[in-house]
Amino acid sequence: MTTLHLRVGFMPLVDCALLVLAKDEGFAEAEGLHLELVREVSWSNLRDKLNVRLFDAAHMLGPAAIAATLGIGGVKAPMAAPMALNRDGAAITLSLRRFEDLARLAEGDLADTDVSARALAAIVARRKASGLPPLTFAAVFGFSTHIYLLCEWLAKGGLRLGEDVRFEVVPPPQTVEALASGRVDGFCAGAPWNSAAVAAGVGAMVLASVDLRRNCHDKVLAWRADDVQRRPAAVAKLGAAILKASAWACNPKNFARMAQHLAAPDRLALPAPLIERILHGELIQGAGRPARLVERFIRFDRDALRPDPDDANWVLDGMEQAGQIVATAETREIARGVFLPDAFEGIVSAESGTPKN
Amino acid sequence: MVPKLRILIVDANQVRAAIIEEGLRAAGYQHLIRISATTGLVAAIEAHDPDVVVIDLEDPSRDALADMFLVSQHVRRPITMFVDQSDQASIEAAIEAGVSAYIVDGLKKERMQAILQTCISRFNAFRKLREELDEARSQLEERKTIDQAKRIVMRLKGLSEDEAYALMRRTAMNEKRKLVDIARSLITAAEMLK
Numbered sequence: 001m002t003t004l005h006l007r008v009g010f011m012p013l014v015d016c017a018l019l020v021l022a023k024d025e026g027f028a029e030a031e032g033l034h035l036e037l038v039r040e041v042s043w044s045n046l047r048d049k050l051n052v053r054l055f056d057a058a059h060m061l062g063p064a065a066i067a068a069t070l071g072i073g074g075v076k077a078p079m080a081a082p083m084a085l086n087r088d089g090a091a092i093t094l095s096l097r098r099f100e101d102l103a104r105l106a107e108g109d110l111a112d113t114d115v116s117a118r119a120l121a122a123i124v125a126r127r128k129a130s131g132l133p134p135l136t137f138a139a140v141f142g143f144s145t146h147i148y149l150l151c152e153w154l155a156k157g158g159l160r161l162g163e164d165v166r167f168e169v170v171p172p173p174q175t176v177e178a179l180a181s182g183r184v185d186g187f188c189a190g191a192p193w194n195s196a197a198v199a200a201g202v203g204a205m206v207l208a209s210v211d212l213r214r215n216c217h218d219k220v221l222a223w224r225a226d227d228v229q230r231r232p233a234a235v236a237k238l239g240a241a242i243l244k245a246s247a248w249a250c251n252p253k254n255f256a257r258m259a260q261h262l263a264a265p266d267r268l269a270l271p272a273p274l275i276e277r278i279l280h281g282e283l284i285q286g287a288g289r290p291a292r293l294v295e296r297f298i299r300f301d302r303d304a305l306r307p308d309p310d311d312a313n314w315v316l317d318g319m320e321q322a323g324q325i326v327a328t329a330e331t332r333e334i335a336r337g338v339f340l341p342d343a344f345e346g347i348v349s350a351e352s353g354t355p356k357n
Numbered sequence: 358m359v360p361k362l363r364i365l366i367v368d369a370n371q372v373r374a375a376i377i378e379e380g381l382r383a384a385g386y387q388h389l390i391r392i393s394a395t396t397g398l399v400a401a402i403e404a405h406d407p408d409v410v411v412i413d414l415e416d417p418s419r420d421a422l423a424d425m426f427l428v429s430q431h432v433r434r435p436i437t438m439f440v441d442q443s444d445q446a447s448i449e450a451a452i453e454a455g456v457s458a459y460i461v462d463g464l465k466k467e468r469m470q471a472i473l474q475t476c477i478s479r480f481n482a483f484r485k486l487r488e489e490l491d492e493a494r495s496q497l498e499e500r501k502t503i504d505q506a507k508r509i510v511m512r513l514k515g516l517s518e519d520e521a522y523a524l525m526r527r528t529a530m531n532e533k534r535k536l537v538d539i540a541r542s543l544i545t546a547a548e549m550l551k
Contacts, residue, residue: 042416043420044419173417
């Protein structure tokens with residue numbers, strides 16, 4: 001079997017795990033792939049390097065893949081996702097000081113997202129009344145699951161991002177520093193950055209994304225749309241390796257080893273125990289509260305990987321709510337077309353057809 | 358006549374930033390601001406009010422910059438990435454060189470093209486410089502290794518410098534290996550037999 005070299009870019013997040021496992025546990029090699037993983041510093045870089053083929057495929061925010069395909073926020077770069085890389089796994093964290101305010105003003109149990117959102121609205125109102133600057137919240141990218149989740153939570157308190165609350169983009173690895181320096185009052189990001197902020201003693205987790213919605217769309221494996229047509233063998237091989245990684249990642253016995261792989265200096269460069277707790281769904285919350293156990297906090301199972309065109313509707317609704325686009329029937333059709341459930345079924349049937357070794 | 362544009366250069370690498378600045382200055386641009394901030398880019402843009410932002414791709418604040426034109430109530434002027442859909446070659450050249458540029462508030466793209474080209478060529482020049490430096494460094498390292506091995510051969514076999522060198526070269530040619538590899542093996546062996 002000849003070896004096919006694939007260069008895939010990723011951002012340091014727990015949800016890049018299946019790519020890391022495909023390489024580090026030898027699943028890619030078994031498919032005849034030489035998988036080169038390249039850590040990136042921005043989603044813009046991932047998008048642009050995929051577009052000019054410096055990368056063959058990329059770990060990508062679903063909404064960013066849609067935005068690139070529609071040509072909003074940068075170069076028009078049509079992308080396609082034959083599979084997702086995870087579902088769920090995000091959370092919202094506030095600075096300790098803001099969390100104190102929140103706890104003081106909460107009317108009810110803070111675990112209830114309606115209660116926390118109304119408490120936040122109370123903080124916003126008080127600051128406005130006393131002439132204090134508005135709060136600033138961060139999400140990891142302009143087009144991201146995280147900005148739309150943030151909007152969803154704020155809406156429960158009658159707040160709008162960009163109007164009642166300032167918004168800033170902060171890439172995942174910079175979120176802890178942004179919170180510590182007081183540049184932002186809170187952020188929404190994927191694992192492990194909420195736990196990292198809590199562990200650093202600068203943040204308190206308010207909610208996990210599953211508290212707002214379950215099975216939430218998140219990262220996909222993005223290819224250039226034309227490459228999915230042009231390079232079916234490459235797409236199938238990487239897909240098969242990721243499916244094997246998914247089966248492996250669902251066995252809790254492997255969590256310790258998985259955390260070790262993710263913790264490496266050229267991956268997330270964070271302590272393995274911090275990552276392992278997250279894989280077990282054990283979320284440290286900060287502000288003197290005990291850790292919280294969340295079932296299926298982040299999903300890597302096969303069902304979670306099936307790309308669903310209906311997710312595009314949720315993303316476009318989010319884009320509209322954030323004032324990023326006015327979606328027409330045509331844009332909705334193009335956005336739905338980013339997700340390729342048929343290609344996924346093809347990968348699955350090809351993979352189950354290969355003899356087990 | 359070169360337009361009076363304010364150009365903000367965001368690059369943590371001071372040497373490369375200086376090379377870009379020099380290139381733009383030579384092209385006639387006088388209003389150049391250099392920052393190495395990976396944080397607080399929004400504040401820097403508000404303070405300096407540039408017409409063009411040139412940013413190193415390795416800088417993580419690129420995503421924040423890209424977002425400013427989307428949710429930009431706190432920034433006075435809209436920012437867009439410098440792209441011309443028809444000009445795929447420019448896009449590729451910029452990304453491969455490792456630089457991206459953003460224009461503020463509808464600056465004419467033709468005026469931008471010259472700036473981008475200067476930045477691309479300076480980024481590439483810097484990379485070439487660094488590669489040459491790495492090359493020179495590794496050559497120096499190889500020379501040192503060969504000299505060290507030569508002294509071992511001279512001492513152990515009682516040969517002159519020229520004879521020792523000739524012996525090593527002959528061995529390398531016979532074994533179809535590089536001289537430096539033979540030298541490394543000799544040093545390792547000598548360490549083991551100490």
